[in-house]
Amino acid sequence: MDTATFKLANGYTPLSLSSPNFILPEDKRPFLSQVPSLDSIPIINLNEDPESLIKKVSQACEEYGFFQVINHGVSEELCTRMMNAVSDFFDLPPQERGTLFTDDKTKPVRVSNYHIKGKGEEKVTMWSETFAHPWHLVDDFTHLLPQNPPQYRGVVAEYAKEIGALMSRLLSLISNGLGLDKDCLETRIGENPRLVTQANYYPPCPDPELTLGLPVHTDLNALTILMQSQGVIGLHVIKDGKWVAVDPVPNAFVINLGDQIQVLSNGRYKSVHHRAVTNKELPRISIAMFYGPNKDTMIGPIDDLVDEKEHPPLYRSYLFADFLAEFYKQEGTRRMVKEVFQLQH
Ligand SMILES: O=C(O)CCC(=O)C(=O)O
Ligand SMILES: [Fe+2]
DSSP: OOHHHHHHHTSBTTBOSTTTTOOOOGGGSOOGGGOOOTTOSOEEETTSOHHHHHHHHHHHHHHTSEEEEESOSSOHHHHHHHHHHHHHHHHSOHHHHHTTBOSOTTOSSEEEOOEEOOTTSOOEEOSOEEEEEEOOSSSOOGGGSOSOSTTHHHHHHHHHHHHHHHHHHHHHHHHHHTTSOTTHHHHHHOSSOEEEEEEEEEOOOSOTTSOOSEEEEOOSSSEEEEEEOTTOOOEEEEETTEEEEOOOOTTOEEEEEOHHHHHHTTTSSOOOOEEEOOOSSOOEEEEEEEEEOOTTOEEOOOGGGOOSSSSOOSBOOEEHHHHHHHHHHTTTSOOOHHHHTBOOO
16 A cells, blocks of 8 residues: 555544545444543552452453452563653654554454445545554564664663563462463463463544554454553443443553463353544553464364363353454454354254
8 A cells, every 4th residue: 555545544644534434334333421430440469469359350251251450470661661752653653653554364464454344335434544563582583673763772672571471370260260270271272372461552633533553453463561651541441231441550551362362271261352542632641561472373262161061061162263264264253253153052
């Protein structure tokens, strides 16, 4: 795509709600005044004693599929540098970001826009721009990343290391919560996990009631660690059938379970629908670090969590490549991917 088209496609140069089409049909609009924000998801202090920590994490995974963590061990200073590096990337001129713009999902490093397309409806572009690229725990991946902003490669490498350690700790706690050995989930997700960074930029929007920043979705991976801008609300999560807003807590990460943990836990832990909304005054950034299986991994309910009488398997086992293929097939719709792998009882 050439940069002139990109300027329009990324939607914020110039800021206009009319071209391309950012305006959602009425039934898909956010109805922001109906969304409460107080105490929406649990906040868990990772410094607590292990027993109560496992209990709290387990309860949050069962009831919410989402929680925030504080005292997580990643330094505030590094988080600030990571946020600034991403912010500097989105501040690059459109021509420069535009060289990475593509609709091709197989490209590991790419800038793109999300969209929604209902049956027989016009395509609606989301009021955001997304920059996705791999991260790794051991391999050097930084040569894949842009050389501009100049600090980007170094900061992401440092951040990835810290997030890798936190991911591992969270997976242990979640395994323990399910009554499994601490390394069970990490082992089942596999040795060579699929690790993707997704940085989302939401520019201020002239009318946040008409559009969304990201469509309603569940994360397709296993676990997500999300850092969000301070002082700007944007993330909404479904709780008991209603939307609630996640208030950004200083120095906290938002943790959410992806579809693969819902399947591995045989439905005990939830991968919950969420969306991002826009706001009028301030730009907002969120940085999601995804951890999931690679394409060759078999995923299905963990044997120890299944029995014939009370806990029959809710999903069939599948190759993660097949899950991904189904995910891409449902592009633009309110995806029902894991439902395709559900067993009827
Ligand atoms: O911006 C947010 O808070 C949500 C991001 C998100 O859900 C995602 O990247 O999958
Ligand atoms: Fe998400």
